[in-house]
Amino acid sequence: MATETTGAADKAVQRAFAGKTTTENGSSSIHLPLEHVDVGGGALSATVAPPSEGDAGLDHDTLREMYEYVALARALDERMWQLNRAGKAAFIVSGQGHEGAQVGAAFALERGKDFLLPYYRDLAFSLAFGLTAENVMMAALARADDPTSGGRQMPGHYGSRKFNIISGSSPVSTQVPHATGTAYAAKVRGTGQVSITCFGEGGASKGDVHEACNFAGIHKLPVIFFCENNRYAISVPIERQMAIDNVADRAVGYGFPGVIVDGTDVLAVYQVVKDAADRARRGEGPTLVEAKLYRFQPHTSDDDDRAYRDPEEVKAWRDHDPLLRFAQRLLDVGAVDEDSLAGIKDKVRSDVDAATDVAEAAPLPDSATFDHHVYAAQ
Amino acid sequence: MVETLERTTDAKPMNGVADGGDSTNMTFIEAINTTLRDEMRADERVVILGEDVGPRGGVFRVTAGLIEEFGEDRVIDTPLAESGIIGTAIGMAINGLRPIAEIQFMDFIHSALDQILNEAARLRYRSNNDFSCPMVIRVPFGGGVHGALYHSQSIEAMFVHTPGIKVVAPATPADARGLLHSAIHDGDPVLFLEHKKMYRSIKGEVPAGDYEAPLGKARIVQEGADVTVVTYGMMVHESQRAIGEVAKETGASIELIDLRSLKPLDTETILNSVKKTGKAVVVTEANGLCSVASEVAATIGEQAFAWLDGPVTRVAAPDVPAMPFSPPLEHAFMIDAEKIGVALRKLLDF
Incomplete structure (x- = not known):
């Protein structure tokens, strides 16, 4: 039982899963194989998704593709940190630790048809929806050919009309009512599209989330509210953000299901979001999905997380890194062997190198264009 | 209500x-x-x-x-x-x-x-x-x-x-x-x-039919030679009343511009009018500080300075929350024909 374990970091990991945390071995300090954890046992009303098993019905090509996106997002994120520390990238907002949940969710949707309304940690989600490493690096280095904003927005503000990724802003959760709107339009136009919008548990405190969920619940809209709960709103721990354990428990107040899922279990997230998307397409309305996970890096390149969290806690969660867990799963089901896994890692590394080279050589925007596109061209 | x-x-x-x-x-x-x-x-x-x-x-x-x-x-x-x-x-x-x-x-x-x-x-x-x-x-x-x-x-x-x-x-x-x-x-x-x-x-x-008023184009409600009144919304009607009274009383010829579009702002129509009359009263019922009236006045000051024969005058609500309920308090706050008339007479006399 949770009480048998010791160490603040260990307890913090357990708290993320709302009590009733069990471990295989209750005596040592940090060892929480999350696939064995009773995720969200303290839920008031939300349901708790079971851990994934095996290949979750996905073929091996798909599993390898999913892994490649998780790995690519991680490698790009790491490279952007390096560029930031080298003085080449002014800013980075990090999604390390979130990639597994994002890729699991993305693959449960119809990419090219459905809408993604991301927030600034959704690098892996945006890659899976179509942005390339080069696109992302162009944005990181504020180049003219940054397809997400032409070098106007800070990095991390992903958007693309081509890939149905809706451009967002920095104030948190403002994109959530937009998803209700795209879903409303999809419903009355009969397009069959599902909208998914992402936000942190910090962003879940915003009134816009309530207003969007309420409206979507009334009209049974095809929208998935996807909370990536990493336990910190920059520096403020979850205990200071909310009086309950699970964001997903709030769904009951809107008349649709809330589901808690282990956000480091890629295929568990895939299954939950698949169910939510199927439900949405059947006309049964929204779902609030809460993926419990952890942010491995500081909030941004301008943050220092040592001021607010114990490095031991970070280390404990790193033991449940979705990248490592997913690699192990692929080995377990025979989708990869050590050689092919190394091959994927090599490919990802060379993709990131190539993207970096192209972006570094690419021109900055022409300053004469700074006032373009404030309004439609006359 | x-x-x-x-x-x-x-x-x-x-x-x-x-x-x-x-x-x-x-x-x-x-x-x-x-x-x-x-x-x-x-x-x-x-x-x-x-x-x-x-x-x-x-x-x-x-x-x-x-x-x-x-x-x-x-x-x-x-x-x-x-x-x-x-x-x-x-x-x-x-x-x-x-x-x-x-x-x-x-x-x-x-x-x-x-x-x-x-x-x-x-x-x-x-x-x-x-x-x-x-x-x-x-x-x-x-x-x-x-x-x-x-x-x-x-x-x-x-x-x-x-x-x-x-x-x-x-x-x-x-x-x-x-x-x-x-x-x-x-x-x-x-x-x-x-x-x-x-x-x-x-x-x-x-x-009837597809009638389009372009965004960004003001309307000259009435032409005049001695002073220009620039305003919008309900204040167009209050200004019209004021203009009628002042014109009758003084014989002044007063031009009235209804902005219609606050943004884009039709600076051309405003400036052409003020270059003709040399005087401008800008009216808004909003709080005057950093208001549309402020912007119009600044535009006139910057771009028609040499044509001005008097200070560009704003008639706008004071720096008080709009607006108290009780009739005498509301009346004290609200811009109306009477207040516009006071400003018009003063500027005409300048």
Whole structure:
């Protein structure tokens, strides 16, 4: 039982899963194989998704593709940190630790048809929806050919009309009512599209989330509210953000299901979001999905997380890194062997190198264009 | 409250833009209502959302009869949540609809400012033209109706201040039709301001069919040689009353410009007029500090300085919350023909 374990970091990991945390071995300090954890046992009303098993019905090509996106997002994120520390990238907002949940969710949707309304940690989600490493690096280095904003927005503000990724802003959760709107339009136009919008548990405190969920619940809209709960709103721990354990428990107040899922279990997230998307397409309305996970890096390149969290806690969660867990799963089901896994890692590394080279050589925007596109061209 | 608003007016009707026989005499509110209906008939992408816009037809009855004709998918009674109304409308616009969102009173719009100013207005720019947000936000505004602090406000300046959104404030039924048509067909978000005191007190000829008043073009209500009055909304009518009295009393020839569009601002019409008359009174019922009147005055000062024969004069509300309820307090706050007349006489004498 949770009480048998010791160490603040260990307890913090357990708290993320709302009590009733069990471990295989209750005596040592940090060892929480999350696939064995009773995720969200303290839920008031939300349901708790079971851990994934095996290949979750996905073929091996798909599993390898999913892994490649998780790995690519991680490698790009790491490279952007390096560029930031080298003085080449002014800013980075990090999604390390979130990639597994994002890729699991993305693959449960119809990419090219459905809408993604991301927030600034959704690098892996945006890659899976179509942005390339080069696109992302162009944005990181504020180049003219940054397809997400032409070098106007800070990095991390992903958007693309081509890939149905809706451009967002920095104030948190403002994109959530937009998803209700795209879903409303999809419903009355009969397009069959599902909208998914992402936000942190910090962003879940915003009134816009309530207003969007309420409206979507009334009209049974095809929208998935996807909370990536990493336990910190920059520096403020979850205990200071909310009086309950699970964001997903709030769904009951809107008349649709809330589901808690282990956000480091890629295929568990895939299954939950698949169910939510199927439900949405059947006309049964929204779902609030809460993926419990952890942010491995500081909030941004301008943050220092040592001021607010114990490095031991970070280390404990790193033991449940979705990248490592997913690699192990692929080995377990025979989708990869050590050689092919190394091959994927090599490919990802060379993709990131190539993207970096192209972006570094690419021109900055022409300053004469700074006032373009404030309004439609006359 | 609404009954009070309907009865409360002492403004005189003014003529709209007649185009011969093919027009109808109607009130300001009828012009908006029929234009909404015609636009919804012409384009099924046009949807209306807001509080009480359905069977109630809006608290002012601007959307009366629309849900009966177009159904509840296109005329949506929303929860009482202004940020959600605008945020949802933005998503609708992104996914192919042409939403017209109603905020019940401008005094309630503050909780939607993030969605309007940070989201709708910036979407095109921040996405480098990848996305746009063609939507109309209809908002009753303005005072003099015993609406007190939260049913009287005119806070248009903060929208005019923000790049990416256009702001219009028609003063006649014809312009209400023409500007609403233009706003619905525009590619960017447009804030459409309806002075609530004008809904039933102002009548005029309204052209039938696709009548378009361009965004960004002012209207010269009457020509004059001695002084220019620049204003918009209900203050066009108050200024007309003041001009009538002052002209009768002094024999002065006074030009009146109805801005119609607060952004884009028709600086050309303003400057041409002031270069002719040499004097300008700029009138707004909003708080004067950093107001539309301030902007017009600054523009005149910068670009017509050599033509000026007197100080550019603003007539605007004081730095006091709009506006107290009790009649003597409301009267003290509110700009009217009498206050405009005082400024006009003073400037004419300069």
